[in-house]
Amino acid sequence: MTVLVQAAFAPLSLTSLTGRPSGLVSWGQGDAHLTLGYDRFGRPSAEVSDGSRDCQLVADKPLALGRWVRLALFADGTELQLLVDGRTAASAGWHGPLPTGTPVIGRRADQAEGADESCCGRLADVEVVCDPAEARRRAAAGSPALPDLDVVAELRALRGEDPNRPEYHFMPPAHWMNEPHAPIQVDGVHHLFYQANRRGPFWGAIEWGHAISKDLVHWTHLPPALTPDRTTVAPDGVWSGSSVLGESGEPLLYFTAGDFSRTPDQSVALARPSGDGWIADEAPLVEMPDDPDLVAGQFRDPFVWRETSGWFMLVGAGVVDHGGTALLYRSPDGRAWTSYGRLLVGDRSRHPETGEMWELPVLLPIGDDRHVFLVCPWWNERPADQIVEVAHWIGRWDPESATFTPDHPEPRRFDLGRHFTGPSGNVLDDGRTILWSIAQDGRTPEAQRAGGWAHNAGLPLELGLAGERLTIRPIRELESLRTAALDPGHIGGTTFECEVTAEASADPLVVSLTVAGLLALELTIDATRQLVRLRRPGASAYDVWGPDEYEEGPAVVPADDVRLRLFVDHSMVEAYVGDHTSITTRIDVSAGPPELSISTPYTSCRAWQLAGADN
Incomplete structure (x- = not known):
C-alpha cells in the first residue's frame, strides 16, 4: 500500500505548548494514529503508530518563520520517508498498513480543535494520495511558489477589530503579551522586549518579543529575540529578565530559563548578540541556591546592571515563613557570579500584602543619592483583599558594600488602580529613569480569545524624587x-x-x-x-x-x-x-x-x- 500525506506550510510560531509535536495533517483513533507536523523545536516531523509499533521521524533543521515549505510523509509498505521540499529528511522501515481514519487539518487528531498542539501558521495544498505512481510523482515536488509571509502583518490580520484594544499603548501586533522588560538604549535606539506568545491570546510557549523606537512612543516590531524552540537552555519558556551593555557596548540579555525537566524549573541564563539577533548559552549561568530557607522552586526575573565597582544582579525569590526577597549577586565580568546574600526581605506578618515571594525585582537610581527598589508580590494562593501589584522602597544603595538601606521600613504601594504590575526600567542616555509596566486587561480567557489579544504595557513613566516621595510622570514624548x-x-x-x-x-x-x-x-x-x-x-x-x-x-x-x-x-x-x-x-x-x-x-x-x- 502506497500513501502520500502532504501539505504546504508557512509557520508564524514553531513552539509546541506541551512538548508534543504540533499537527498539520493527522488521523487515527486510540493508540493508532498518524501525524505530519513539526516538533517542539520547529523541526518537521511525522509520527506513526498502529497500537503496537511506534515510529517518529524528525528532520535535522527547523523550519523558518514565514517561509513556505512542502512537508510530506511517504509510505510504500516497506519504508516511511519524511520529505521536505521533495527531499528525504528522515526515513525508517515500516512493513504493513498505516492506521486509518478521517483526516483532520491543522491539529493532531487526538486533540480538540484549538488545543495546544494545533499548528500556528498558514496551510495550503493539503492532500492525501493513494495512487502509487501519482504519490511518487507528487512526493518529489519542491517548495510551493508562494511569497514569504510578513509575520507581523499576519499577526495584525489575526487580531480582529475589538473596540477595547488600545491604540497608543505599547503592545504586540496580536495575541498574548505579559510584562515588557529589559529596556535598553543602544546608539540612540530604544529596544524593548516583552513576554509574548504568538500562538494565541493565552499563556504558553513564552518567548521574548522585540521592538525598537526612536521616541519611546512609536515602535517597530522585529522578529522575536529569543524563542524556546531555538534556545536549548529554555525549552519550555524564555521568561522575564533584563539587559545590559557589555564591556564592548554589546547588548547582553539575561533571562529566566524555563525547563520543566529540571527541579527547580527556573534558572538564569545569558544570550549574546549574533548577527541581527541573539544566541543563548546552552547551560544556565546561575542556578537556584540549595537553601532550605528559600521558597522551593521560586527563582526568577534577573535584573542586571553595571557600575564602576562591578556587575550586580538581583533575582526574585522568597524566604519561608518571612516573605519575598531579592537575592543579590556580584560579578567582575557578567559571567562568573558570586552570591552576596539578600538585598531585602519582606515581612509577611506585618505586611501580608507584599506576598511570600517577589517577582521582577528592580533597583533604579532616583535623585542624586537615592534608589527605588520595586517588586511584584507573588502568592501561591493570593489572600482575599490583599491586592498590591507593585510595592516599593526608597533608600540608599551602596555599591561598595553591596547594601540597600531603606529610608522607610514599610513598603509603599506604587499604583492605586489594581491593574499596574510587572515593573521594569532603565536609565536613558539623557539621565532620565524610566519605568515600564504591564497593564493586565482583567478579561476572561474566553474574552481574550474572542478579541485576539491579551494585555498591553502601561505608559512609560519617568521616576524622580521630591523630598521623601517618589515622583511619577508620564514621559514627555507622549505629547x-x-x-x-x-x-x-x-x-x-x-x-x-x-x-x-x-x-x-x-x-x-x-x-x-x-x-x-x-x-x-x-x-x-x-x-x-x-x-x-x-x-x-x-x-x-x-x-x-x-x-x-x-x-x-x-x-x-x-x-x-x-x-x-x-x-x-x-x-x-x-x-x-x-x-x-x-x-x-x-x-x-x-x-x-x-x-x-x-x-x-x-x-x-x-x-x-x-x-x-x-x-
Whole structure:
C-alpha cells in the first residue's frame, strides 16, 4: 500500500505548548494514529503508530518563520520517508498498513480543535494520495511558489477589530503579551522586549518579543529575540529578565530559563548578540541556591546592571515563613557570579500584602543619592483583599558594600488602580529613569480569545524624587501624540488626554466617564482626606481583577492645587494626581467611545485627541 500525506506550510510560531509535536495533517483513533507536523523545536516531523509499533521521524533543521515549505510523509509498505521540499529528511522501515481514519487539518487528531498542539501558521495544498505512481510523482515536488509571509502583518490580520484594544499603548501586533522588560538604549535606539506568545491570546510557549523606537512612543516590531524552540537552555519558556551593555557596548540579555525537566524549573541564563539577533548559552549561568530557607522552586526575573565597582544582579525569590526577597549577586565580568546574600526581605506578618515571594525585582537610581527598589508580590494562593501589584522602597544603595538601606521600613504601594504590575526600567542616555509596566486587561480567557489579544504595557513613566516621595510622570514624548484640542465642555473619543486643575480646599474633584450614556467610571480625589475613590458600575462583568467600587488611602494628593492628568485609550484609563499618585484601571467601551465630564468646579481644563501609535 502506497500513501502520500502532504501539505504546504508557512509557520508564524514553531513552539509546541506541551512538548508534543504540533499537527498539520493527522488521523487515527486510540493508540493508532498518524501525524505530519513539526516538533517542539520547529523541526518537521511525522509520527506513526498502529497500537503496537511506534515510529517518529524528525528532520535535522527547523523550519523558518514565514517561509513556505512542502512537508510530506511517504509510505510504500516497506519504508516511511519524511520529505521536505521533495527531499528525504528522515526515513525508517515500516512493513504493513498505516492506521486509518478521517483526516483532520491543522491539529493532531487526538486533540480538540484549538488545543495546544494545533499548528500556528498558514496551510495550503493539503492532500492525501493513494495512487502509487501519482504519490511518487507528487512526493518529489519542491517548495510551493508562494511569497514569504510578513509575520507581523499576519499577526495584525489575526487580531480582529475589538473596540477595547488600545491604540497608543505599547503592545504586540496580536495575541498574548505579559510584562515588557529589559529596556535598553543602544546608539540612540530604544529596544524593548516583552513576554509574548504568538500562538494565541493565552499563556504558553513564552518567548521574548522585540521592538525598537526612536521616541519611546512609536515602535517597530522585529522578529522575536529569543524563542524556546531555538534556545536549548529554555525549552519550555524564555521568561522575564533584563539587559545590559557589555564591556564592548554589546547588548547582553539575561533571562529566566524555563525547563520543566529540571527541579527547580527556573534558572538564569545569558544570550549574546549574533548577527541581527541573539544566541543563548546552552547551560544556565546561575542556578537556584540549595537553601532550605528559600521558597522551593521560586527563582526568577534577573535584573542586571553595571557600575564602576562591578556587575550586580538581583533575582526574585522568597524566604519561608518571612516573605519575598531579592537575592543579590556580584560579578567582575557578567559571567562568573558570586552570591552576596539578600538585598531585602519582606515581612509577611506585618505586611501580608507584599506576598511570600517577589517577582521582577528592580533597583533604579532616583535623585542624586537615592534608589527605588520595586517588586511584584507573588502568592501561591493570593489572600482575599490583599491586592498590591507593585510595592516599593526608597533608600540608599551602596555599591561598595553591596547594601540597600531603606529610608522607610514599610513598603509603599506604587499604583492605586489594581491593574499596574510587572515593573521594569532603565536609565536613558539623557539621565532620565524610566519605568515600564504591564497593564493586565482583567478579561476572561474566553474574552481574550474572542478579541485576539491579551494585555498591553502601561505608559512609560519617568521616576524622580521630591523630598521623601517618589515622583511619577508620564514621559514627555507622549505629547507628540496630541492632535486636535478638545472643547472642555465636550471631551470624548476613543483616545484622548485631559489635564484638570482644581482647588484642594474645595469639594473633592470628581471626574466621570460614560459609555452610551451609562456611567463607566467615576474617579473622586479627596485632598482633605487624602483618599482616592474609584467606581466602575458593572465592572465585575468584564474585569476579574478589580471590584466595582473601592477606596484607597492614604493617597498623596497635593495640599494646594489638585492636578489631574487623565489618559484614555479605548479600555485603558490612567490617571496621575500631582506628581506622586498613579491610578491604572480599565473600562468596557464595547458600546461606544467614552465621554468625560467634571462635576466639580475647576480652575483650568485642557484636553487633546491623541493619535494611535500603530503598534
